[in-house]
Amino acid sequence: MTKTKTLAARNALPLNEILAGDCIEVMNSLPEGSVDLIFADPPYNLQLRGDLHRPDNSKVDAVDDAWDQFGSFAHYDQFTRDWLAAARRILKPNGAIWVIGSYHNVFRMGAELQNQGFWILNDVVWRKSNPMPNFRGKRLTNAHETLIWASKAEGAKYTFNYEALKSLNEGIQMRSDWVIPICNGGERLKDDNGDKAHPTQKPEALLHRLIVGTTNPGDVVLDPFFGTGTSGAVAKMLGRDFIGIEREEAYREVAKKRLSKIRKFDREALEVSTSKRSEPRVPFGQLVERGMLRPGEELFSMNGRHKVKVRADGTLIGDDVKGSIHQVGAHLEGAPSCNGWTYWTFKRDGKQVPIDLLRQQIRAEMN
Amino acid sequence: MTKTKTLAARNALPLNEILAGDCIEVMNSLPEGSVDLIFADPPYNLQLRGDLHRPDNSKVDAVDDAWDQFGSFAHYDQFTRDWLAAARRILKPNGAIWVIGSYHNVFRMGAELQNQGFWILNDVVWRKSNPMPNFRGKRLTNAHETLIWASKAEGAKYTFNYEALKSLNEGIQMRSDWVIPICNGGERLKDDNGDKAHPTQKPEALLHRLIVGTTNPGDVVLDPFFGTGTSGAVAKMLGRDFIGIEREEAYREVAKKRLSKIRKFDREALEVSTSKRSEPRVPFGQLVERGMLRPGEELFSMNGRHKVKVRADGTLIGDDVKGSIHQVGAHLEGAPSCNGWTYWTFKRDGKQVPIDLLRQQIRAEMN
DNA sequence: TTCGCAATTGAATCGTTTG
DNA sequence: TCAAACGATTCAATTGCGA
Numbered sequence: 001m002t003k004t005k006t007l008a009a010r011n012a013l014p015l016n017e018i019l020a021g022d023c024i025e026v027m028n029s030l031p032e033g034s035v036d037l038i039f040a041d042p043p044y045n046l047q048l049r050g051d052l053h054r055p056d057n058s059k060v061d062a063v064d065d066a067w068d069q070f071g072s073f074a075h076y077d078q079f080t081r082d083w084l085a086a087a088r089r090i091l092k093p094n095g096a097i098w099v100i101g102s103y104h105n106v107f108r109m110g111a112e113l114q115n116q117g118f119w120i121l122n123d124v125v126w127r128k129s130n131p132m133p134n135f136r137g138k139r140l141t142n143a144h145e146t147l148i149w150a151s152k153a154e155g156a157k158y159t160f161n162y163e164a165l166k167s168l169n170e171g172i173q174m175r176s177d178w179v180i181p182i183c184n185g186g187e188r189l190k191d192d193n194g195d196k197a198h199p200t201q202k203p204e205a206l207l208h209r210l211i212v213g214t215t216n217p218g219d220v221v222l223d224p225f226f227g228t229g230t231s232g233a234v235a236k237m238l239g240r241d242f243i244g245i246e247r248e249e250a251y252r253e254v255a256k257k258r259l260s261k262i263r264k265f266d267r268e269a270l271e272v273s274t275s276k277r278s279e280p281r282v283p284f285g286q287l288v289e290r291g292m293l294r295p296g297e298e299l300f301s302m303n304g305r306h307k308v309k310v311r312a313d314g315t316l317i318g319d320d321v322k323g324s325i326h327q328v329g330a331h332l333e334g335a336p337s338c339n340g341w342t343y344w345t346f347k348r349d350g351k352q353v354p355i356d357l358l359r360q361q362i363r364a365e366m367n
Numbered sequence: 368m369t370k371t372k373t374l375a376a377r378n379a380l381p382l383n384e385i386l387a388g389d390c391i392e393v394m395n396s397l398p399e400g401s402v403d404l405i406f407a408d409p410p411y412n413l414q415l416r417g418d419l420h421r422p423d424n425s426k427v428d429a430v431d432d433a434w435d436q437f438g439s440f441a442h443y444d445q446f447t448r449d450w451l452a453a454a455r456r457i458l459k460p461n462g463a464i465w466v467i468g469s470y471h472n473v474f475r476m477g478a479e480l481q482n483q484g485f486w487i488l489n490d491v492v493w494r495k496s497n498p499m500p501n502f503r504g505k506r507l508t509n510a511h512e513t514l515i516w517a518s519k520a521e522g523a524k525y526t527f528n529y530e531a532l533k534s535l536n537e538g539i540q541m542r543s544d545w546v547i548p549i550c551n552g553g554e555r556l557k558d559d560n561g562d563k564a565h566p567t568q569k570p571e572a573l574l575h576r577l578i579v580g581t582t583n584p585g586d587v588v589l590d591p592f593f594g595t596g597t598s599g600a601v602a603k604m605l606g607r608d609f610i611g612i613e614r615e616e617a618y619r620e621v622a623k624k625r626l627s628k629i630r631k632f633d634r635e636a637l638e639v640s641t642s643k644r645s646e647p648r649v650p651f652g653q654l655v656e657r658g659m660l661r662p663g664e665e666l667f668s669m670n671g672r673h674k675v676k677v678r679a680d681g682t683l684i685g686d687d688v689k690g691s692i693h694q695v696g697a698h699l700e701g702a703p704s705c706n707g708w709t710y711w712t713f714k715r716d717g718k719q720v721p722i723d724l725l726r727q728q729i730r731a732e733m734n
Numbered sequence: 735t736t737c738g739c740a741a742t743t744g745a746a747t748c749g750t751t752t753g
Numbered sequence: 754t755c756a757a758a759c760g761a762t763t764c765a766a767t768t769g770c771g772a
Contacts, residue, residue: 103477134748312639706761
């Protein structure tokens with residue numbers, strides 16, 4: 001594609017607007033090869049069954065909107081094929097796409113990206129620092145979502161601001177797992193009733209990292225499932241142009257109002273999430289999983305008065321007590337609490353070694 | 368499936384052996400519905416077309432004139448379909464499967480799992496604490512791999528040792544992102560030249576968590592891509608039976624040697640924390656029958672707001688309601704459900720005592 | 735005004751046994 | 754087979770209220 005053609009296409013683009021309508025139709029009306037980056041957060045097809053209550057009997061506000069309902073995997077696949085094809089057409093040859101999803105839909109999206117010739121560059125895990133727990137204790141806490149970053153084709157050039165991401169990460173190469181809190185507090189948009197304006201608003205910090213890392217100032221970022229416009233808001237702050245497409249009028253209104261308040265380089269709120277760092281918590285169970293202590297191995301209290309055995313799940317078992325290193329220590333000492341890390345020792349080469357030494361080893365590895 | 372049939376199937380299984388051959392053929396030779404857990408770490412190099420073939424050794428009819436991306440995916444998909452179908456057949460109705468992969472193949476595996484009727488329970492991110500950096504600085508450091516945990520079908524039961532995993536995580540619900548170092552150091556198996564024996568040996572810590580969390584002692588764990596036998600080694604340590612399938616003789620030899628050195632942990636160490644759900648049910652009426660509570664005695668809600676009387680048949684009666692401890696609690700709180708055991712208290716020596724204490728007494732006597 | 739505790743909430747495929 | 758009854762289960766963060 002020639003430079004002239006690219007510029008012509010860009011001039012025909014409705015920049016920094018929210019377009020109403022079905023994203024496939026709207027994208028098909030835009031000029032081919034005209035967009036630098038597409039960020040897409042499509043419906044996840046959650047397939048929820050009944051209601052879910054928290055242990056305190058309060059009801060979980062589920063994502064049960066009509067836009068997330070699909071009759072079958074076949075229907076969802078057709079939908080995915082169609083919007084991805086439309087997205088690919090309007091992407092510049094050196095453009096790229098980000099999609100986000102959960103295990104309900106992300107495997108189908110990823111496979112279809114590959115089928116259509118997109119070239120996956122990374123999958124990125126958004127690790128939520130404060131996810132919703134699994135209330136019934138039937139599965140693991142769903143603590144992450146997956147993003148896929150892909151170029152338009154194998155061998156295509158793509159924008160990657162390596163140094164910018166490295167500085168965002170305190171001088172260390174940015175990894176494929178990003179720890180970012182979910183969107184709540186003041187950032188979470190509310191409607192007139194004080195309820196959340198959109199059930200799945202994404203945090204600006206996520207978009208910030210992704211736009212800084214994979215676009216340049218002046219680039220065009222298109223979002224076919226605009227919602228409340230997080231991608232547009234962050235693009236605007238960072239001096240990129242945006243195009244939003246959204247079917248629901250209520251969401252468009254919220255996004256419009258939000259965007260009117262955004263100023264370029266107005267991003268104080270974003271700096272917070274990257275700075276804080278504390279000593280990582282190391283569960284005792286990790287020492288067992290990693291083979292530093294064997295299930296069945298004996299631990300001895302620092303004062304030499306007590307002996308217990310380690311179990312495969314990282315609990316201890318003594319003559320009349322079982323539980324965590326802290327619980328068992330407290331029980332044996334008749335104390336209200338006990339720091340198991342400084343209380344227990346194990347034997348190596350005839351010597352008593354505090355288990356805290358093993359925790360320090362793990363922490364050293366983590367840095 | 369009847370108990371007898373299950374036992375018969377188990378007896379026909381070659382337990383704790385490494386079977387030579389193509390995993391699809393070997394799996395098809397095993398009895399249907401006989402395995403508790405499958406762990407699969409399949410090859411994902413989409414370019415290695417020669418690695419893939421059908422059970423009957425016929426060549427898949429791919430678009431194979433020139434090297435062609437879609438042809439390669441079609442080929443890989445056929446391979447995935449075949450081995451997953453074979454795996455599904457030998458899985459017990461209440462069995463489960465774990466697969467692991469990277470962005471090259473995991474989306475195709477996940478989609479095919481869903482297509483075959485497996486029901487995804489969680490996707491899990493193995494977050495590597497010491498990944499290989501991206502030397503060229505062209506992408507993000509690939510710092511994780513993805514696992515998928517799925518039951519055989521929607522609604523099927525599956526084994527999940529919630530409390531054990533919670534213990535491993537020092538009392539906090541286990542999340543879907545697991546931070547575990549890559550396999551190196553003494554754990555990494557070397558060949559006679561001192562080179563690594565297998566390119567993608569998985570850490571035992573990963574398998575430890577997964578086997579403790581989703582199987583019980585005595586379960587059968589099958590691995591169709593056994594490699595150097597990490598799954599078998601950890602299964603053996605943890606008192607599970609394993610079945611390994613591996614095509615390459617060199618890997619089988621390494622695994623065999625490795626497994627011969629593994630010893631099972633003490634039985635006591637293999638017992639893990641269990642939830643209340645696994646304890647025997649005690650009807651509330653027993654407390655009355657045994658004279659622990661007298662008919663006519665008053666119970667008070669934990670929050671102190673409600674008072675009811677115990678009747679001789681083990682039901683409660685309040686001002687405008689009667690029924691079981693659970694029904695009355697739920698009604699008085701206007702809640703969808705209520706655990707009466709933790710909701711009601713009685714008075715002894717002027718103190719409020721939870722009725723659950725009496726249940727614990729009865730359960731203690733039962734042991 | 736500030737501190738502390740209680741209440742609220744978030745993309746969720748979130749039971750099992752008995753009769 | 755199906756309905757009814759039993760009864761197990763939450764983490765981090767923010768907001769709001771009362772002292």
